[in-house]
Amino acid sequence: MDTALKIARAYHQARGACRRTQFIGRAKGYHGMGFGGLSVSGIGRQKRDFGPLLEEVSQLPLPY
Structure with missing residues (x-):
């Protein structure tokens, strides 16, 4: 993931496009235990256990 x-x-x-720095993750999604994956x-x-992490991350809600 990193x-x-x-x-x-x-x-x-x-x-x-240097201003495109935001990442999108899924609510309750697991993306590994590396720095980026946790972020x-x-x-x-x-x-909480490993923060602070990447700040520019948005979470999408679950589709169901």
């Missing part, structure tokens, strides 16, 4: 976040950020910077995960307990 590598995917870095690739996404590098892609937008290479295209001149976009929607599991609050894990975020």
